[in-house]
Structures are given as structure tokens and as C-alpha cells.
Amino acid sequence: MKILFDGIDEPGLNTLEVYRRRGGYDALEKALAMEPDEVLGAISDSQIRGRGGAGFRMGQKASFLPHGDMEKYLVCNADESEPGTFKDRELMQKSPHMLVEGIVIATFAVGIHKAFIYIRGEYALQADILEAAIAEAADAGLLGERILGSGHSLSLVLHRGAGAYICGEETGLLDSLEGKRGNPRLKPPFPAIEGLYHGPTLINNVETLATVPHIISMGGKEYAEIGTETSTGTKLVSISGDVQRPGNYEIELGIPSREIIYDLAGGPDEGRTVKFWFPGGSSSPVLTGDDLDVPYDFDSMAKAGSMLGSGAIIVVDDTHTVLEVALKLAKFYAHESCGKCVPCREGTNWTVKMLQRIQSGEATPMDLDIMASVQDQIIGNCLCVLGDAMAMPIGSMIVKFREELEAEIEAARERAAAGQLEDVIPIGVADEHAGQIPVH
Amino acid sequence: MSPAPRAVARFGHGSRVPGWDEAVDLTKPPAVVPDLATTEVPDELRATIEAAMAKYPDRRSAAIPALHAAQEVHGWCSPEAIEQVAAVMSLTPAYLTSVATFYDMLETHPKPRNDVYVCTNISCSLLGADEFFEAMHEAALEDVDVNVRAFECLGACDIAPMASVNGEYVGPLEPADAARIVEDLRAGRPVLESKQLRYRRCVDPGVAEGAAEFSPPAADVPRTDTAGLGPEGDTVDRAGPSAPYEVPTEEEPPAPGDTSHEHAPDAEPESKDAPDQPPREAK
Numbered sequence: 001m002k003i004l005f006d007g008i009d010e011p012g013l014n015t016l017e018v019y020r021r022r023g024g025y026d027a028l029e030k031a032l033a034m035e036p037d038e039v040l041g042a043i044s045d046s047q048i049r050g051r052g053g054a055g056f057r058m059g060q061k062a063s064f065l066p067h068g069d070m071e072k073y074l075v076c077n078a079d080e081s082e083p084g085t086f087k088d089r090e091l092m093q094k095s096p097h098m099l100v101e102g103i104v105i106a107t108f109a110v111g112i113h114k115a116f117i118y119i120r121g122e123y124a125l126q127a128d129i130l131e132a133a134i135a136e137a138a139d140a141g142l143l144g145e146r147i148l149g150s151g152h153s154l155s156l157v158l159h160r161g162a163g164a165y166i167c168g169e170e171t172g173l174l175d176s177l178e179g180k181r182g183n184p185r186l187k188p189p190f191p192a193i194e195g196l197y198h199g200p201t202l203i204n205n206v207e208t209l210a211t212v213p214h215i216i217s218m219g220g221k222e223y224a225e226i227g228t229e230t231s232t233g234t235k236l237v238s239i240s241g242d243v244q245r246p247g248n249y250e251i252e253l254g255i256p257s258r259e260i261i262y263d264l265a266g267g268p269d270e271g272r273t274v275k276f277w278f279p280g281g282s283s284s285p286v287l288t289g290d291d292l293d294v295p296y297d298f299d300s301m302a303k304a305g306s307m308l309g310s311g312a313i314i315v316v317d318d319t320h321t322v323l324e325v326a327l328k329l330a331k332f333y334a335h336e337s338c339g340k341c342v343p344c345r346e347g348t349n350w351t352v353k354m355l356q357r358i359q360s361g362e363a364t365p366m367d368l369d370i371m372a373s374v375q376d377q378i379i380g381n382c383l384c385v386l387g388d389a390m391a392m393p394i395g396s397m398i399v400k401f402r403e404e405l406e407a408e409i410e411a412a413r414e415r416a417a418a419g420q421l422e423d424v425i426p427i428g429v430a431d432e433h434a435g436q437i438p439v440h
Numbered sequence: 441m442s443p444a445p446r447a448v449a450r451f452g453h454g455s456r457v458p459g460w461d462e463a464v465d466l467t468k469p470p471a472v473v474p475d476l477a478t479t480e481v482p483d484e485l486r487a488t489i490e491a492a493m494a495k496y497p498d499r500r501s502a503a504i505p506a507l508h509a510a511q512e513v514h515g516w517c518s519p520e521a522i523e524q525v526a527a528v529m530s531l532t533p534a535y536l537t538s539v540a541t542f543y544d545m546l547e548t549h550p551k552p553r554n555d556v557y558v559c560t561n562i563s564c565s566l567l568g569a570d571e572f573f574e575a576m577h578e579a580a581l582e583d584v585d586v587n588v589r590a591f592e593c594l595g596a597c598d599i600a601p602m603a604s605v606n607g608e609y610v611g612p613l614e615p616a617d618a619a620r621i622v623e624d625l626r627a628g629r630p631v632l633e634s635k636q637l638r639y640r641r642c643v644d645p646g647v648a649e650g651a652a653e654f655s656p657p658a659a660d661v662p663r664t665d666t667a668g669l670g671p672e673g674d675t676v677d678r679a680g681p682s683a684p685y686e687v688p689t690e691e692e693p694p695a696p697g698d699t700s701h702e703h704a705p706d707a708e709p710e711s712k713d714a715p716d717q718p719p720r721e722a723k
Contacts, residue, residue, distance in 0.1 A: 007654065083592070085597075178498060241600075
């Protein structure tokens, strides 16, 4: 069943003409003829859960916003930087008007007149396409004052980021949008009460907002019938890593994960097996080849000890070691930690150093216990979940692959004792910047 | 694997750019907001920054777009560039420096003109991004105009291993492509056109089911803005099963209603066998 990806490859879908020919902006007309509360009710009825990672119900989040006439904002989070996730990119590139339409409907439902799209700076092509789409929509009277003759007005601004993973976190994103360093804020107050420029702010992911027109046109209750009872609708899944056909697939929530990894994406190359996989971006605890039959929805994933996250599956086959993936992962989070909270700033850095000790043959099995305790001390002790995002997968790797890591420690110690470690390159966290640091 | 250190960064007048490990000179008063009347700002840059400021309720929101624009003009966020932005935005240089040093795409040290960001995150490195990064680094050594950086997930794991060349996503890459990228950059032509992300189709086989009803592209559809179209005159079929029509071999786009562009319903949903992508080799 295709909802978001229906006809996504039609040439020229990024233009208003083709989008309208396919029935685009009909949902907006329908919504504007309804009462705002009815529109919000339909979104609540659909029980759609946020597609950005947290999985919070959109209708509930929108209902937290105070009523009345005040400076309220909607921010669309298009800073898709979770490793393994690339669904919003395809959506924005091929069907930008779907997002614009969703934003107009959502702002109408909540009574917002100023909206921003925060897109990551690396998505230059997608930002250009969106900008063109916004201009086209404004010319056609679909944005601006008194949209389509109704009482609703909206100005929509596209804001380009400049490369920082932390700006995908909602409060870090708000600080970045205010022109500051993207440091997360203390919650509460939550953005729905005090967000951008201290006004109540609704923050939603691209995919969530792009689904809104479809919810309005098919009806909230009808949308809720798709998928499972607690995870309604369809989901774009980005699958990558060791599979034969990596890419974006639209699936109905609740189908077995095996179907996505093997039937759709072709599974690992012949003769190899799935060693472990991240079900929801690199921040989710890993699952092994034994968990392939877990249904792909929010609750089943939580029950299996992981999470659906942003819906990005990264498959690792048996030709790779756990250590190499863990080190890549830890280095990424150490680099991207903004440094505001000590457990995250220090915890990510020390995890990298401990993993490097394993590589260089200096570690003992006790280091794994220390590493596991560091992960425990990060989780829940920071303003945002960046530290947790490293601690959860690394913690799960230590639990699930302890034997392999111990063997790795032993092998590296033996190699070090025999003086055979020349091939191990010490990879520092600051390596990628090594070229930019001037030599004095 | 670490890139070779570059030469000492210097300002145009010869003095060294202050490094990360140099203490601030506390005997000097902090820099104040520069006076716009006495600071020389290129007219175009000033207009861009002022237009950006007008878009937001708070002018500070324009800090990132303004620094971006200044970086375009000066090549990097140099002290002069930051001073010019500070003057137009009525902010202190210290505030803007704090912003510029936070973001990976704003560079506070002189850099070569062309940016090649090689993604070295999990999905890409599983498929050989580290080898490609090394090859890219080697290839760029001869060319002072290429800034090769290992970058965190660029959001294109479907074409892993990939790189962003001046904002253009290309992939899947092999070490041999590194030399082509440098060559294309030097010649000023589109980089690795057959591997650009913008032309790729969706891999979801379900998309193909509805593809039969696609109309052929109108003559005025900008070819580069839609997936699956390919550059003018290009005959390469790109990955993805939803080929709705054949890419025309003639120069002119097909006339509407042309039946030769019908979708083949039983097209093989196989992305690997496209001519430009040899099957992945077993490691």
C-alpha cells in the first residue's frame, strides 16, 4: 500500500502543475472548509505517531499548544542526520508540495501563522527544490495572506542548517534556528509551551507532516485502520548497509522485519547472514539475526528491547566485526556531542578510547564492564538523548556480543605481545579535523 | 589514514591565523560591534544578509545564512568575513565566531575552494568508504583546490559509499572514481554525472505498480529536478524498478501520448544490474 510514495517517481512531481493534476492541494481545500478543531480531531483520530524518532502522537502534541491569539510557531524538522536515515530526503526532493500542503493544514488546525522548515545544510538540492516549491505555492495563493480565500494566513520560511547532528534534536534545533550554537535546552518547559522565540512551538518531522494531507483526504479513522492498533499507518523505511537493494520502501507498520530485510531489500549478499541490525537508526539498540521475525512497529520493537526510531534499518552481515562498528558509532557521537552535559561529552570520548584500547591490545575483559557502566551512567543523565543514543547501542552490543568482544581482546593482546600491531592505526576522534589544524 | 597536515594558515598580509591552541590576548579589550559606516562590505553580500535578516522575527536567526554567504565570498569564515557580517547584523564578532566554530560546514580556517565531503559513517564504511576516502585523499594531494573531508552521515546510505562534491551527491563510489572527481572538478563539468543521486529512481517495487499512468515529462520540466530523468541525451538506466518510460535517445523529449514510453509491468526489480553499477564484489 503506497500513500506517501504513490507515484513518487512521476516526472515533474516537484512542480505545482503535476502535483495538482495528481490531486494535490485537494486535501487543503477540504481542510479549510472544516473547523480547525475538526481538522485537529481528524489528526488525533488517525493516531499517527511522530516519524522522527520519539514516536509521540502528533495529535496529542498539537493539542498541548495553548489556544488563543499569540505568536505560535510550527517548525518542520528536516535536519535528517540520524545515521542510516534518508527517507525525508527522497520525499522532499521528489514531492516537496506534499510537505508544504501538510504544513499549511497543520498550522490551520492549531492556529499558527508562522512556520519554518529547518533543513540540514548538506541537502543543497532538496533545499533548492523546496524553496522553488514554496515560491510556486505562494504565487498560487496557497501560502501567504488569506489562503484560498479562507481566514487562514501563513508565512513559510526555509532555513538551511550548517552541519551538526545535534540540530536534529528539537531544542537544539530551536537554538540553531534562533541563530545560536545548537545546544539543547532544559526540558520542561517543553517546546509546545515555550519554544522558538519563547513562543509555543509545534515541532514535527517531514514524514509526519507530509502524511497530514492524506489523513485529511481519507479521514482520520480510516487512516487508523492501516497498520496495527497502536502503530497506525504506513512508514517509510530507509534500509542500508549489507543488503542487495538498499533504499527507501513504504511499508505498512506491523509487517515482519524479515519481509523488509529479505523480501524487499534482498538481504545480505549470497552466502552471508545477518549478524546484527539497527532497527531504527544508529541510535537504537541492536537486534541480532534471531530477532528477524519481530513485527516492525513501535510497540513490538520496544518489547524486543529496541526501538523503531526514525525507521532506518542498518544491516551488518557476518563479514564485519562488532568492534569496528562500535568504534565507528562511538566516534560519531563523540564528534557530534555538543559538550554541554558532562556525562555525554566525557562518556562518548572515553568510550572511544576504551574501544581503541581493545584494538591496540591493552584491554582486559574487565574493560567491558567499565564500558558498560559508563553507558549506564550516560543514560537519562543529560539534557538531550544524544549520549543515550550512543549508550543504548553500545550497551546492547556489549551484552549481546560479549563473547566475540572478549575473543577480540584476547586476539589483540596476543598480536600486541608478538609485536604485530603495526597495522593498527590509532584513530583519534579529532582525526577528521587533523587537516584543518594549522601547524605552528 | 589521517590527512597530511596543511601549511600554516596565514592572512593575506602575512601574519599567522590564530590557532586553536593559542590563548586569547587578555590585554586587549574585547572586539565591539564594528561600525557599518567604516567597515567595507561588498554590496551583494550586504544585500544578501539584509534579505536573510528580514525573513525572521529576530535578526540573529540569520547568523547561519549570513555566515554561509560570507564564506561564499571570502572562501572561509575569515576574521574579515566575520567582521563584515557582524557590522551588517549589529552583532559582536565573538558571537558570530562562536556560531561559526560550532557548525561543520562553516570553516574558520582557510580551505581549498572545492568541497568533497566523504561520508564515513556506518552504512558507508561497511561498504568501503574508508578505502574510498583514502583514494580521494591521495587523488586530491596533487590538486590544491580540493578540500577532502571525512564527514558524518550525509543522509544517502542508499548510494553508499558516497560523497558530496560541492553539494552534489554522488555514489556508489569505488576508489577509481576519486581521480574522475578531481578531473571533473578541474574541467568544471558536472561531477560523475552517471552516479549523481538526483537522477535515481525509488527502489520500492510498489512504486512501479502505479507507474503505468505517469505521463511522459512535459518539454519544459527541468530535467535535473526530477528523479529518473537523467541529464539531456543520457541513456543510462538508473537503479530502481519503477522505470515508467524509456529515457529517450533522441534529443527532443517525447510527445505527450507517445505509446512507445509505456511502462513494462514485469520489469525486473533489480537495482544491481544497471549498466553503470557493476554487482557488488564479495569481500
